[in-house]
Amino acid sequence: MKMRHSLYHIILLSLTAVLFTACQPAPDEPAQSDAPPIYVSPNDDREYGVLELENGLQVIVVSDPEADKAAAAMNVHVGSLQNPDEQLGLAHYLEHMLFLGTEQYPDPDEYGDFMSRHGGQHNAYTADDHTNYMFEINNDRLDEALDRFADFFKAPKFYPEYSEKEINAVDSEWSMRRASDGFILFALNNKKMNPEHPIARFRIGNSESLGDKEGSVLHEEMLAFYEKYYSANLMTASVVGNYSVEQLKEKARAAFADIPNHNAEVAEIEVPAVTGSERKIQLFYKPQMEMRLLLLDFTIENNLHEFRKKPNEYIAYLINSEMPGTPAAYFREQEWVDSINASAQENAYGNAGRFRIQLELTGQGMEHREAMVGVLFEYIEKIREEGVRTSYYEEIKQVLDNRFQFLERSGAFDYATSLAASMQHYPLAHVIDAAYRFDEFNEEAIHRVLDQLTVDNLRVWFVSPEEEVDQELHYFDGEYRIEPLQDSVIANWLEQGREVDVSLPSVNTLLPEDLAIRPIAGAESPQKAVQKEGVTAWYQRSERFHEPRAEVTLNFNQAHHERDLRQRLAASVLVEAFRLSQQALAKEASIAGVDFNLSVGNGLTLGMSGFNDKQPELAQRVLADFASYEPSASRVEQVKDRLRRSIENQNRQFPVQQLGPRFGHLFSVPSAEDSERLQTLRELDVADLIQVRDALLADNYLRALVVGNYSAEDVEELVAAVQQIVATDASARYQRSPVLTPRAGQKLQWQRNLELDDSAILDAFIVEDTSVQSRAKTNLMAELMHNRFFNQLRTEKQLGYAVGVTALGAREHGAMAFYIQSPVASTAELLEHFDDFRADYLAYLEEMDDEAFVEAREGLLVSLREQPQNLREEAARIRADWQRENYSFDTRLRLQQAIERLSKADMVQFYQSEIQQQQNVMRVLIQLQGTRFSDADWAELEDAQVIEDIGNFQRQWLQQE
Template identity: 25%
Template sequence: MAWSRMSQDRPHGSRCTQNKARSAKVSSTSLPRMPQTNKSRNAPASDSPGSVQVGATGEDPESVSREVSLAAGDAGGSGGGGGVEDNVGDSEIIKSPSDPKQYRYIVLENGLRALLISDYSGPAASEDEEEDGEDEGEEEEGEEEEEEEEEEDDEESGDETEDEDDEERGSDDDGDDREGKKKKGNAEKQSAAALCVGVGSFSDPSDLPGLAHFLEHMVFMGSEKYPSENGFDAFLKKHGGSDNASTDCERTIFQFDVQRKSFKEALDRWAQFFICPLMIRDAIDREVEAVDSEYQLAKPSDSHRKEMLFGSLAKPGHPMGKFCWGNAQTLKQEPKKKKINVYKRLRAFWKKHYSAHYMTLAVQSKERLDTLEEWVREIFSKVPNNGLPKPDFSDMLDPFETPAFNKLYRVVPVRKVHALNITWALPPQEKYYRVKPLHYISWLIGHEGTGSILSVLRRKCWALALFGGNSETGFDQNTTYSIFSISITLTDEGFQNFYQVTHLVFQYLKMLQTLGPQQRIYEEIQKIEANEFHYQEQIDPIEYVEDICENMQLFPKEDFLTGDQLMFEFSPEVISAALSLLTPEKANLMLLSPEHEGQCPLKEKWFGTQYSMEDIQQEWMQRWIGHLELNNDLHLPAENRFIATDFTLKPSDCPDAEFPVRIADSDRGCLWYKKDNKFKIPKAYIRFHLISPVIQQSAKNVVLFDLLVNILGHNLAEPAYEAEVAQLEYKLVAGEHGLVIKVKGFNHKLSLLFHLIIDHLADFSASPDVFSMFSEQLKKTYFNILIKPEKLGKDVRLLILEHSRWSMVEKYQALTAGLTSNELMEFSRSFRAELYAEGLVQGNFCSTESVQFLQYVTDKLQFSKLPAEVPVMFRVVELPLKHHICKVKSLNKGDANSEVTVYYQSGPKALREHTLMELLVMHMEEPCFDFLRTKETLGYHVYPTCRNTSGVLGFSVTVETQATKFNTELVELKIEEFLASFGEKLNALTEEAFNTQVTALVKLKECEDTHLGEEVDRNWAEVVTQQYVFDRLNREIEALKQMSRAELVSWFQEHRGQNSRKLSVHVVGFGAEENDEEGGDKKQDEEGKDEGLSCSTYGEVSKLTFLPASPKIEGAVAVMDIPAFTEGLPLFPYHKILE
């Protein structure tokens, strides 16, 4: 798989661990990211960019140059709607022909550069007048969003993609409601703004590591004009908004979104970060703890650990070696010892670096350009310009030209993974953005088709995945260098043969260097990117402005929208220059494996990574730099048969419908269908759920199903890879009750990909070698899931609540007990023997074509009907009317991170109660953040969540903390203290504040879909749970409009009183506060050597260690044996939230 900003979204947005799914795989990945303030908990996460075609012509975009001229010529006139003629944009800014927005670039007198983005021509522009009259209700608390993401694969999967399984099977476990996704699709989009400051962690002073990141936190804490510490977040929550920020090496980005009627006031409040932030002393002391907690949460991440270790190899004094995160030691304890006044230094840093002349701003709203310009000039002209030159590091080239770089580093990872990273440090490549040489090279290196590196390695059973390229984060690409990295996830056998694996990589590079850059291949990539740009689908405004404000720092005005997407010109000289630098004598080898434990005497200073350094074996180096023979198994990819050439919009062959309609129904399956007549794009989505009764029969069967889905993905990887690079995406999901198949992309060749997947399922096979390889890998995957406190906490909670669920520990036990390939083949036959196939097709297909997909599934798989209906959810236990607490020790030995979740069960309720619970949690979010994080500094991640567990409702509050600072029982008491204070606030809630929050939630639910995928996700959630309430949002909106303040207050009191059904789950980390002697960390001597190497850092995960509760938690009953506790509890009936 190639890494690049073009082909893979960068991690950003609502969480510092936000994950972007890798297209067309069984797994998902994300790239390493610099520190990020965790502000917005439901900032939208987009699908991969799609397209909006206004009046499609069905043409095949011939070349990028044609794309560019077409787009530029179209800049003034796309889109309809009243008053559009006087809203003409800047024709010099090249945009997609499918983009209805208008753009204007302005430079303020203080030097701040702004791009104004007008959505005015969109469908809801005429609705604005009625909203402007609405009461904005300046009362009470809003929110600081922290939505429980429980998305399975976080940044720690990094390059190695370990957590694939968890994400896929967890999707419907515990439907944590994400209001950001629940949109009716017929009102207006959110308004959004993002500002990029051209300074980052490279500018940290040497005596205050992490200051830039700390400043990014501190500017949120009130301003002279709006002094309330959480005032901005409270304001956003009242008006349905969210915010976030992130610090990179040379840039810092802030972004927010909000409902349009409040956009101007939100802009003014937000602009104060850059005009007059308070940064009071008291807040400084407390916010250091949030930064420290963020660092502690990042410590177990292998991707962050590798990044810090790699940075430490830079020349002394080069900013690549800086500790960009910051923690309590660097920002509090050391400064105190050295008598450094952090308050003064922080203000001085802000004054020096937060200057208007290196800020870029992007604002998007459904306003005329003139209105946006008036607002931006009025508000942002007050940002000071100090006239100082922007920090410039471009003279600090070749940071890794050191003897320590061209070595082999053996590293002990946190997770169980074998991975080989081959890395080169190249001169900065950003200036070649029109050619994108690294994208061309990574496209070939990361190819997975016949003749590729990964194809050969897979045949040898040496590797599972390969990623190549440059992620375009600030760490990977800045003004001092650009990285080119190849990361290979190895099998046990591949680890033993890692030198041969490296040899194969150098053979492939030698082939590329010998053949030289190929125009045919460049033009194929160019055509794929051009198609995607031409039929570009809109993305959520908050994501869009974040990308654009950063692009404004990198590209000239005409390329603000295209610079990171298009391949403009083929330059063999530029590509050859980059290729020629990828030589063995300039490479750094980093080999990660648990096998290295006990052999690595060195320790990285900040993250504690154990490693060793050695020379690359001379015999191998001589082979590589001598006359390296080419490998006949390696060759360039053939012409791609999956590239779309027909972009015609199909006519409808049935009446238009607002919601999906069942167009085929039999005892073996059914199909739901909706033709897209809104977004008008030549794309489609095909989704199927193949429901089977055999999966949940035993833990062994669940494991065999996981193996089946993983090996099916492996079997598909090579034949389906061409489809993937042609912007067709597939995903295989091992669901709890069936196999989910998701396919999307340009509809022209989409059926080819779908048929390929079904064919491979019908003819499923697994050789003993492949079976053995994936069994070993799945053990590592389960281990890597169980060592994460948040995953373990979820597993324990759902094991208690959901009857007949198999826990991750039970699956790990079943796998380690031993399975055979014959058992897998027998399971695959029984799985396919009896199924119910339920599908949804949406987009640019007519109904007659869509029915054929269901027909193909039933004809090809030849399954019988189910003997009895298979429920697609679990039955849930009814918790007793008493507080129960389940404390388990973290399975990540030595990790300080703990998690506490306090859950209140409501029961199987109706849609009205579900909506009431959403409203309650929306009220709760900002006060929860303010109390538990800002004031009590318990942890970085704190959030309340709506819980829909197999149809049974509840709500919870979660805090992720560290055992080096807090005992989990103390955290539990603080959560209770918060809930008591929240109850008092709720009692004092005014009607005005209540109505404001109701309006905000209604507006969120009415928010216009930005692309077809959002509508599909919403409809698919109804299909996969077999609820079919496609108008759920309409019903929720009606319910909200009828709710009263008294109803909300009494609902909360009812669930908090004597009759509450309360369950607390604690995952207890290692540290002094939990009476662990070593506090979770082994000692390190002065030389950075690690003592105690004989002691394993890998804990045992095949069983849970239950801990008793102390008398501090009054009246709580400890759960020390889950089956014994749940055995006698009554079960709620199967329940769907329908009416």
């Protein structure tokens, strides 16, 4: 279940990964607290405490005096594997029902409303072996939040009258995913395991699998499931806040001590995940999106308990290497692959795990995929015979030690979530360091895994639009075929593999050697390290994160080439082709702890993130390689095909995920309809790319921003070094990429039919002026409206799963949008529901008491006041101001101050003038009509300009400016 600030609530923003971060003394010294101790990172000054309550519930508390918000999570060691056969998806359905009121707080909306009023968010998810519930709240409301949260695990109401609505909610969630290749492949893989194993069953649930049946009443089954498994002895909890360890313990004890303990047990899975019938097979899948994959799957023993020995990671490290002579390097040289990745999930099937090698293939690679299987088996044999060495162990250990020694923080919400889950899988002492601990080189453990990476244990997947299929997958839209893997077939593959001479990787030369911390300069905001004709460089030593890392942005600025669609697409093809050519270096650098990315936007931009020691050397290597890069004709065709698929596949993404990019295309200049982009892409050749490369390297204005472990002198040296490679123009001036300027009173409408079932709309309001006051009002209005909008359209009306109101980033303009994806309504019907909600909302806002308004405003302010959790977050905030040329670097502060001054009367006036009367806003409606509603009418904005062709629209708009 995804609630406030869910994945879909932030579809219009960049997704950020959940970081599993950690904490305090040295890697080999446990934190001092109640036994057992917890091993933590020396890069964290938080304090930890552990308690086991009398009811058997284990709790970790984290005292962080600097935490802007508090958070908690409760993990229950039961999930989809425990679903009864008669009610598939029951664990997920229960997760939904649990949120709808308790004995102490019976109102189904009370929990969400409370979180919304106090800067909070809440969420939950159901996995195969656990279900995790979590929330975040303003620190001063932690006691009240814990009281509400804990009551879910003591006395939930489970109102029967909400059953049908939550079945519909689960069904909507399933409907969103039924045509997603990732979910289809996941479901198909599980279905083709041992049919006697619970992993082989449908897991998410829908209106077909959930409901009353002969011999099975859903509500009774749910109550029985809850009584059986929701027991304190199967739960682990975490609490994070700015209170002392003892205070947090007392809060946890007060909230959780009386959760019932039924001494529940989760039965061990006795049946094997695979038998002879499910091994040594070929699976052919025809995807919904255009993709070409080769997957080698091996079912392995669940060796999660061997996390200190890391046999899976050791083998994956060698397979993933792109050093010369390795399979990955060979495949790239042949232009057979776009990517290769080996990884293991130790408990993928509960009592068994999976080791997977995944290759994303090119068109050429499709013709050689059997040979690639042979090469990989040849390489695995070489690892078995020659590759189990202490030298590789020491290199991997150094990589992990460096990461753990300077482990970055995540926010309280993510951290609490990961801790509660980790407690179910690792000894309490190692819930933080398990992913980084590599205590011993154990040849036996490594060979034990290698002995399972065999032909007899192989499940090989061929995924492409060309696959011949003969079966449909129940519950999902996928089609597939399965064949046994004959000895003669695999013998031929192995013979092809022996024709290629593969070798083990050489030593990584980019591992950091200098981890010294530079002296802090003392400035509170970025300072200029270089200012001369054609060059400006800013730098900021972090006062918060004292670590040998840096975030570097080198922008060789020129925006003139971006006004032409052909040049922009040529630049995109060029940098993507170059990226593919640099994968060996990129992989080596990433393993060493520094990532880089070359992109085009406002000119050529090189970004680097991570340990700073080798960054100057890396920058020079990358830029020198780019300056002399000439892609082959075959590589250009490979990248053009890749970008073509990316454009075409966007139409097959979740409808709600398409809304943000479609909105952005309207305003980003130059843009065009997919058909024009594809036609222009087809026309590009090597000469176009060389021309763009030379243009990108000439007449530049170099703007540099460095945040982290650099001195002013270090920045000067870096700038001087890169100027030797990319020339700058003394007469050049900074130019920003053009965008369309919003016009008050204008209404725009863009609409397309989808090949998917569901419909989706985004209804945006963009304020014409660029004042911080306008941004403050749109941000606060979205905060005020979201929870009520979600409750009415999602919970009460059951219109869809992905529903929300969000503030938008539209350069300096204040903007907000309403959005939804629905399996039950057309776009016209959805807009009507939006209008109905907005018609009633003014009265609700006017009647809102002052205390509730202040609480909601304060909740938003607490979020804005949150300190960055790591250097990347700190640099991102600085970079945003740097890019908009606000060298006071105070946008966030001014936005806070503007919000602090807003009264309820201000927001009522803003709602009347801009949402109802639309006096100073431009309104933009993006609508995607699903196949279920192909005969339905489009939503219509009165007097709106319907955009038939984005390119023509932009050209006409710019002519009028």
